[in-house]
Amino acid sequence: MIAPLRPVTRAVTYTRWLHLVMAMVVATVFAFVVPGLANMDTLAGAWLLVAPLPLLVAAGTIPRVRLSEGMQAQLLLYPARRGGREPDFTPAPSASWSDRRRTVLWLVLRYELGTLTAFFSVHTPTLAVNLISAACGGRPESVLALWKPRGGHWWYALVALAALALLLAFVVVAGEVLARAARALLGPSAAQRLAALEERTERLLEHNRLARELHDSVGHALTVAVLQAGAARAAGSPGFTDKALAAIEETGRHALEDLERVLKVLREDAPGPAAGRPALTDLKRLLTAARGSGTEVTAEVSGALEALPGPVSREGYRIAQEALTNVVRHAGPMPVSLRIAVRADVLELDISNPLPASAGSAVSGTGSGLRGIRERAALLGGHAETGVHEGAWRVRAVLPLSA
Structure with a gap:
């Protein structure tokens, strides 16, 4: 035409x-x-x-x-x-x-x-x-x-x-x-379009953060549950089985709480309350779950965890959780050293374990969990290192308290 x-x-x-x-x-x-x-x-x-x-x-x-x-x-x-x-x-x-x-x-x-x-x-x-x-x-x-x-x-x-x-x-x-x-x-107007773009960017960042939350929380719970169930079946001891089931129940309950909180935020499309998220003050339950799966965790904490700023404490918990989950998932039961130091201006986390017999994704440092650790540290203005250090696999994160 x-x-x-x-x-x-x-x-x-x-x-x-x-x-x-x-x-x-x-x-x-x-x-x-x-x-x-x-x-x-x-x-x-x-x-x-x-x-x-x-x-x-x-x-x-x-x-x-x-x-x-x-x-x-x-x-x-x-x-x-x-x-x-x-x-x-x-x-x-x-x-x-x-x-x-x-x-x-x-x-x-x-x-x-x-x-x-x-x-x-x-x-x-x-x-x-x-x-x-x-x-x-x-x-x-x-x-x-x-x-x-x-x-x-x-x-x-x-x-x-x-x-x-x-x-x-x-x-x-x-x-x-x-x-x-x-x-x-x-x-x-131009100002309204800019505000809408910023709001959309904030929403995408919040969704990415929630995706990391689900990956860390649910992945950790499933890993602990699978290992606990396998260890209980191999042990053949009623007492050990009861302890394993109790650990699976507690870990699953916490994972369900995290899942419900994240889904609620997604349904309402609004920032989630920080009060329901675990922090380093809840470190005991994280260590209990890891030790229940057969991993020997030696924890050393210096400084007052209660004095940490909320975002630093919550992200520090997730970093420690992901590091321990990687050890349990890829290296199996082996001794793990966890050191947490609260200094005047930074929080230092250092998690290390002997290298497994066959190095997997935990050693390669290309998994989404390790990438999430580095992203969490970067968002708070800090940095994280993952890799082989002096014959052991090491995850080290430094988070500034000013974040």
Whole structure:
């Protein structure tokens, strides 16, 4: 299809035409109320472009007017975007005086363009009919009380077609101008778009953090449960089996609490409460779970864990948990040394164990758990090292207390 004719076949051209003409409702009310404005064929009728402006300014300050205009614009100016595609903007009431000012500009622009479009939509077809009648030798009426075509000129028919083509071109251009104005005036401002982007980024970061929480908590619980169950079956001792089942029950209960908390945050799409998250003050339950799986853990703590800032204590707990889980999962029952030192300005965690007979992902340092350890430390402004050190596998993290 020829490019200039493509807008004629698009439905959006006619929905935008309708949106423009709808602005004539205000002009019609003023034409009936104010004497002399009803006759648009005279210069006095031009006041119809000016008289409603104070009313439009007052209406633009009403917050719900912006919402109504936004919904109309989205429905008629962008009808092709209703099929699941991302909308150009989300209609919303005015939230600031900046929104109100832009709403006033939108109402004035829509009214002026709409009134002109309605005027041309009524008189251009009338002009075309008169010209065609004149071309056929008829007796046409005068046009806008200014000009009366004389019959007998065949080229009047070509002028009539040109007038209709110009009307369509005007509608297409006016509709495109109005659509772009709607995006600028009814959509979010630059500051609002930046705030929305920052909010979305914060939400993604929170979801990533929750994913790490689930990986650490549930992964640790499943690892401990599997090892406890295997050890109980191999031992064949009722007493050991009871202890193993108790450890599995406690670890599973804590994992379920973490899972419920994370799912609640995801459902509400809001930051989760920090109070329910384990911290280094809960180190005892972490050591109990690791020792219950057959791992000999030697813990050395220096400094007051209760004095640690909340974020540092919680992330430190997760780092220690992931390091112990890696040992249990990849190295099996073997002695582990855990040292925690609370200094004046940093928290140091050092977890080391002898290298297993066959080095797996724990030694390679490419697993998601070890990557999560480094990410946790980096988010708090610290750093973490994982790898072989003096013949042992070592995880060392330094977290600044100022975080």
